[in-house]
Amino acid sequence: MNTPTTRLFALAAAMLLTGCYPLHWAALHGNTTKAQQLIDQGIDVNEKGFANDTPLMGAAYSGHPAVIKLLLDRGADINAADRKGWTALMHAAHAGQTECVRVLLARGASLNQRNRDGQNALDLVRKKSRLEIAQLFEAASRKAGAATDQEAPPALLPKNNSDTTPF
Numbered sequence: 027m028n029t030p031t032t033r034l035f036a037l038a039a040a041m042l043l044t045g046c047y048p049l050h051w052a053a054l055h056g057n058t059t060k061a062q063q064l065i066d067q068g069i070d071v072n073e074k075g076f077a078n079d080t081p082l083m084g085a086a087y088s089g090h091p092a093v094i095k096l097l098l099d100r101g102a103d104i105n106a107a108d109r110k111g112w113t114a115l116m117h118a119a120h121a122g123q124t125e126c127v128r129v130l131l132a133r134g135a136s137l138n139q140r141n142r143d144g145q146n147a148l149d150l151v152r153k154k155s156r157l158e159i160a161q162l163f164e165a166a167s168r169k170a171g172a173a174t175d176q177e178a179p180p181a182l183l184p185k186n187n188s189d190t191t192p193f
Contacts, residue, residue, distance in 0.1 A: 047073060053081035053097065056090035061097070071102040078109040086118035091129045104135050111141030119159050120150045127159050131166045 049069045052061040061081070065071060072080055082102045085093035094114070098104060107113050115135040118126035131137075140146050151159045 047075055047081075049073060049081045050075050050079070050084050053090065053093050054084035054088050056085070056088065056093055058090075058092045058096055061093055065096075065100050071097050071100045072106060078107075080106050080108070080114070082106070082114045083108060083112070083117045086114040086123060086126045086130065087121045089118075089121070089123040089126055091125045094126055094129050098129075098133050104130065104133055105139055107139070107141070111143070113139055113141075113147070115139075115147045116141060116145075116150055119147045119156065119163075120154060122154065122156050122159065124156075124158050124162070127162055131162060137163055137166060137170075 047069075049061060049064045049071070050073075052058075052064060071082070074080060075084075080102065082094060082097045082104070083106075085091075085097060104115075105113055112120075113135065115127065115130045115137070116139075117123075118130060135147075137148060138146055148160070148163050151163060
């Protein structure tokens with residue numbers, strides 16, 4: 027029986043058992059089928075969790091590009107920020123989720139948005155020394171080029187082959 031009362035009870039039970047909302051849980055665990063079902067039932071793709079996080083942030087951090095695509099196709103705010111000011115791109119970059127970073131950049135995620143500590147996604151990548159993601163950021167920055175008035179991040183890659191330290 028799928029009534030509003032049973033759905034509400036299931037939502038409350040899921041929150042108590044997992045500590046997060048059902049769509050957040052599905053995104054965090056890469057369950058695209060469940061995420062689709064929940065969205066089809068009317069769950070908001072931009073619903074905020076306990077830390078003001080969104081399902082998109084969970085999918086990005088956990089490395090689930092298919093869920094990211096689904097959420098974005100259904101209207102997820104690509105540049106929404108959590109309580110600390112982190113975006114999905116920041117979560118993916120910090121966690122080293124290269125494919126998620128690719129998807130987010132291709133869909134227009136901001137490279138320049140800053141968190142409450144004044145850091146952007148590039149700063150987080152530098153801190154973790156994630157060269158492949160830094161290369162993606164540099165390519166995205168070059169591609170944006172004169173098309174935007176945003177400040178481009180500085181060069182990320184070594185100047186010569188003998189210098190293997192990216193930062």
